[in-house]
Amino acid sequence: MQTKQRNKLILNPDRRQFLQTSGALGFAAATGALPQIVYAQGKKILKVRAYADMRSLDPALSQGITDEEIHSCIYSKLIQYKPGREWGWQLDAAESLEQLDDTHIKFKLKQDIMFTNGYGEMTAEDVKYSFERILDEKVESTNKPDWGSLKEVVVDGKYEGTIVFDEPYPPAWNIALPYIVGNIVCKKAWEEAGGRIDTTTPCGSGPYVHKEWQPKQKTILARNPDWHGGTAAFDEIHIFPIDDENTAQIAFESGDIDYTRVSLSAVVNLKASPPENSTVEDYPSLYYVWVGMNVENEVTSNQNLRKAIQHCIDVPSILQASYFGAAGAATGIIAPGLIGHREKSMVPPTADITKAKEYLAAAGMDSASVTLDVLNKAANVTTAQVIQATCAQAGINVDVNLHESGAFWSLGDKSAGERYKDVQLILNRFSMAPDPSYATAWFVTDQRGVWNWEWYSDAEFDKLEAAAKANSDQAARHQMYQKMQDMMEESGAYRFITHEATPVIYRNTIKPAFRPDGLPLLRNFSAA
Amino acid sequence: MIDILRRITREPLGMIGLVLVVLIVISALLAGVIAPYDPIELRIVDRLQGPSAAHLLGTDQLGRDLFSRVLYGGQVALKVALISIGAALGVGVLFGMIAGFGPRWLDNIIMLFFDTIRSFPTVMFALATVALVGPSLETVIAVIVVTTIPNYGRVVRTQTLSIRSNEFIKAERAMGASMVRILGVHVLPNVIGPLMILASMDIPTVIALEAGLSFLGMGVKPPTPSWGSILNDGYTLIRNTPWPIIAGSIPLVLITLGFTFLGESLRDLIDPKLRKNI
Numbered sequence: 001m002q003t004k005q006r007n008k009l010i011l012n013p014d015r016r017q018f019l020q021t022s023g024a025l026g027f028a029a030a031t032g033a034l035p036q037i038v039y040a041q042g043k044k045i046l047k048v049r050a051y052a053d054m055r056s057l058d059p060a061l062s063q064g065i066t067d068e069e070i071h072s073c074i075y076s077k078l079i080q081y082k083p084g085r086e087w088g089w090q091l092d093a094a095e096s097l098e099q100l101d102d103t104h105i106k107f108k109l110k111q112d113i114m115f116t117n118g119y120g121e122m123t124a125e126d127v128k129y130s131f132e133r134i135l136d137e138k139v140e141s142t143n144k145p146d147w148g149s150l151k152e153v154v155v156d157g158k159y160e161g162t163i164v165f166d167e168p169y170p171p172a173w174n175i176a177l178p179y180i181v182g183n184i185v186c187k188k189a190w191e192e193a194g195g196r197i198d199t200t201t202p203c204g205s206g207p208y209v210h211k212e213w214q215p216k217q218k219t220i221l222a223r224n225p226d227w228h229g230g231t232a233a234f235d236e237i238h239i240f241p242i243d244d245e246n247t248a249q250i251a252f253e254s255g256d257i258d259y260t261r262v263s264l265s266a267v268v269n270l271k272a273s274p275p276e277n278s279t280v281e282d283y284p285s286l287y288y289v290w291v292g293m294n295v296e297n298e299v300t301s302n303q304n305l306r307k308a309i310q311h312c313i314d315v316p317s318i319l320q321a322s323y324f325g326a327a328g329a330a331t332g333i334i335a336p337g338l339i340g341h342r343e344k345s346m347v348p349p350t351a352d353i354t355k356a357k358e359y360l361a362a363a364g365m366d367s368a369s370v371t372l373d374v375l376n377k378a379a380n381v382t383t384a385q386v387i388q389a390t391c392a393q394a395g396i397n398v399d400v401n402l403h404e405s406g407a408f409w410s411l412g413d414k415s416a417g418e419r420y421k422d423v424q425l426i427l428n429r430f431s432m433a434p435d436p437s438y439a440t441a442w443f444v445t446d447q448r449g450v451w452n453w454e455w456y457s458d459a460e461f462d463k464l465e466a467a468a469k470a471n472s473d474q475a476a477r478h479q480m481y482q483k484m485q486d487m488m489e490e491s492g493a494y495r496f497i498t499h500e501a502t503p504v505i506y507r508n509t510i511k512p513a514f515r516p517d518g519l520p521l522l523r524n525f526s527a528a
Numbered sequence: 529m530i531d532i533l534r535r536i537t538r539e540p541l542g543m544i545g546l547v548l549v550v551l552i553v554i555s556a557l558l559a560g561v562i563a564p565y566d567p568i569e570l571r572i573v574d575r576l577q578g579p580s581a582a583h584l585l586g587t588d589q590l591g592r593d594l595f596s597r598v599l600y601g602g603q604v605a606l607k608v609a610l611i612s613i614g615a616a617l618g619v620g621v622l623f624g625m626i627a628g629f630g631p632r633w634l635d636n637i638i639m640l641f642f643d644t645i646r647s648f649p650t651v652m653f654a655l656a657t658v659a660l661v662g663p664s665l666e667t668v669i670a671v672i673v674v675t676t677i678p679n680y681g682r683v684v685r686t687q688t689l690s691i692r693s694n695e696f697i698k699a700e701r702a703m704g705a706s707m708v709r710i711l712g713v714h715v716l717p718n719v720i721g722p723l724m725i726l727a728s729m730d731i732p733t734v735i736a737l738e739a740g741l742s743f744l745g746m747g748v749k750p751p752t753p754s755w756g757s758i759l760n761d762g763y764t765l766i767r768n769t770p771w772p773i774i775a776g777s778i779p780l781v782l783i784t785l786g787f788t789f790l791g792e793s794l795r796d797l798i799d800p801k802l803r804k805n806i
Contacts, residue, residue, distance in 0.1 A: 321570075381750055404655075
């Protein structure tokens, strides 16, 4: 759920060859020798950047969005996310999909969807196998929670089946069917491979096939000539793992890649003078950034102190300094456009030092000293310093502790030692899927010391969390999730900062396709 | 001392080195007087400005005056360099003399200890230590002390071994002089010269290491100004403004040149093989 992986390009002969080739191609493109996207050896190739390297081709073992960008190209799902500015889905392998009642979803597959490498036609048995294996303890899927209360898939015919849940699970439409666990694999091929695969796949059914993986250099997908959806737009897609956004931008400007996400700090300049023949677009993001306060810690267990800190933190200053004015203030953990989003937070974004001092006095303190643990990334360090400065105005001294990735992500983990007890304030950032249940799940009592590093615990919150994800009434869900965020904020353990933003840049020779949060849907990319 | 200074200033490179070092030391010591702004005061409306009369080196992403931060960053750099080199020198001299003058088995143990420390790549050792105990100025100093001790210890040991067999040492021992007296009165004055050269050459290395750790966010804690953290801010903002990178680089280049020139001049003066008739 968090961004942990770091990759570096290794200068070996292949890399050198890549640099030479891409440099030559970049030069050619820059000088107008290549009017279209890259046609190397007569091939139409899309070159894109991913922030991390591929880790697994098995949907059950997918490590998140970077793997899913590949999986969605090589596998089919019953439904796929619909490109655009609003969340929605469109049919893929399913000819029809219908919610029969709160716990049953009926599907009918299109006929003649063929798996590659001679594994035959996709049937309802493959759908059953694909979904149920995620629940299988032997597979040890890290993505099992995405299927919620899935009980089984009943096969009703060669192409028809029914997805059965133990209790209503509306998030299935948002984070299961069109996402990681919704990928359909071939039962026969997977059984032959022993039930799970690693970084090669026996077969697929999407618009592209996995051709090659050069660790930490690139992943190559090639057009699947037998794709049921028609003809894929590109002969090949080359995906380059580039961790650093500045580096990715340089790669884009030099012509090495056709699309990348860029850093927020670059947006103003890029919009003012975009590279020739390219477009910059802003998308809202689903990520949520907040300052958490450990309610069990000796110092921050004082609720009035926590509330004082909430009022000390000036969100507009942080947005300006750390996010270059390119991101808006968060009202909670659920981003705009999703069920449960609040229009306003209870604590206004602007700091109120007078109120902070009142809470500090109510806490029985003239001044206080707390620690703030921060992942060592530029935006976080800047945010921490803004917090430090505004808290000082109220007499609260904030001692900033920077941590590298490995140390940071074990800070609140109770299985990693006793350090979680020392956490007082923590600047945190979680990724998110397009369903509110994906946000609130980490803050229930059971998650204390796992992902709930604030040790926030409220029986009513837990009850609401369980009820909301099992409620089919969207209006009721909306109110429940809003209420949950109210409770989080009232506890004083959370100060919501931002959902960030997703600025992207792409060459005008391609027609990209994005989810509403700006993440790429590579299978839908086409030539302009 | 005055004679040494006079002779250094006669060498062009020595003179340049001395001027640079004095300039940086004075500007760091007088940062509180010279700096036009509080180096940690945020003025977000003034962020990312280029050089001007108001801000000689511009401002960073939080609107802080870069010139003021560079001056105060000098205090951190010198503090780290002087404390850590001083401590490493003290411990290195002690262990080096014990190894050189003591029994063979003790010499072997101390050498094993030195070799063990030297076998760790310094930066990796620093990163591991910071990951374990957290970043702070004290951690940086401790890492530098531990990794620098063998440099001095080995030099002192070698010098001690060559001196211990001299006739005058044997005579002192025959007259019943204590080991402490022999080491303090006879050995130490003979090894201190080469150590001074080594220390002056090590200062820029240590400052660069501190800056490197701060660049990686493993050095001093925010908001304390450090040349490395200024460079790090500059790296992330390189596409917006080059000034933080320039502001963080200038003092590192100057102090490296200054101490290197000064150290080389000192070496030329003190080392009999290289001594010039100046």
